[in-house]
Amino acid sequence: DAMVIQNPRYQVTQFGKPVTLSCSQTLNHNVMYWYQQKSSQAPKLLFHYYDKDFNNEADTPDNFQSRRPNTSFCFLDIRSPGLGDAAMYLCATSSSGDQPQHFGDGTRLSIL
């Protein structure tokens, strides 16, 4: 089945230690998104790609960066995680802006 896959499902890192989360898709969608979701809150968009075009949200901390080396893969890098970065990180794709988004099952990030 075509899908969005996130690895790992659970990630534990130490305060200040860089971490990378990965996302892959078999849907061949142009648009890929990274969201941060904390408990009982709305998913918050961090950034998105339209093809190779990177779009950062104004309030996304500089600590968060992303790479999209090809259509299928997208990475979220957190350079120096703080305790406040503990959250679920969701990757999503869509074929275009007004189409439904397809989500992976997320990576739950814990900071020690």
Place this chain on the structure above:
Amino acid sequence: SQKIEQNSEALNIQEGKTATLTCNYTNYSPAYLQWYRQDPGRGPVFLLLIRENEKEKRKERLKVTFDTTLKQSLFHITASQPADSATYLCALPGGGYNKLIFGAGTRLAVHP
């Protein structure tokens, strides 16, 4: 700024009844609205999209209405089942092309 409101209190209903969830929005006029289901520890799953020129949309036991005058969407699940228990998020386009703004969701619990 654009704002989406969903009832933060959980909705508890008896199996077989109709569940009705509300999504209110302010400060804009979206061309469409989407509903997603999110289970604990999982990513959101797209359910329905309704456009501004559609008053109502149905899919199996699901029905969505969109009142652009009231700035409100209602999401109904008829003949509800315990398996329908989840958090339901509404989402509207906002902040630029290719982007959605999500509500925080309403948790539905269907009791046998």
